[in-house]
Amino acid sequence: MDGENAIKKAYESILQHDFERAIAWFERAIALDPHCAAYHYKLSITFARSNKLDKAIGHAAQAVRLEPEDEHYSFHLQHLQARKLILHAERLFEEQDERLWLAVALLQQAVELDPLAIEAFLLLGIAYYRLEEYSSAVKAVKELLKLDPQHAIGKRLLKDYDLKWKQYMNKG
CATH class of the missing domain: 1.25.40.10 (Tetratricopeptide repeat domain)
Known part of the structure; x- marks a missing residue:
């Protein structure tokens, strides 16, 4: 399985309101491709929605480190820090x-x-x-x-x- 398939499984889990399973799939995608900023960003959003703010901030920061020029990642990180x-x-x-x-x-x-x-x-x-x-x-x-x-x-x-x-x- 590649990272994109794991991401699809994560979104399927979200649609079924199984956020813990979605987190596990996002983490699997990251394990398969740890340098993909988008995976960290997506996991951060799911952690934030699950009220796991510190973990959300950690992954948002990792997305920014991997792609510092992406304004969406920076804004998301700032939003979480503000929260x-x-x-x-x-x-x-x-x-x-x-x-x-x-x-x-x-x-x-x-x-x-x-x-x-x-x-x-x-x-x-x-x-x-x-x-x-x-x-x-x-x-x-x-x-x-x-x-x-x-x-x-x-x-x-x-x-x-x-x-x-x-x-x-x-x-x-």
């Missing part, structure tokens, strides 16, 4: 508010890696609001709404945060 930063930041929300500044730093990194990361802008807005940085909270939610003008939570938060910002400014 990991967002997940880390989310965990910080459950801790003391002093940790929110670290969450803000992680979320800023995430939006630099993936400027389309709606969830990062949402969390950034919430973090800034909790830190009483109302102007920054409004700005983050406005960025979210540029990406998704119909985002219901974003629209509600913008209204609330804008009101809080105005109240804050009138106190001074």
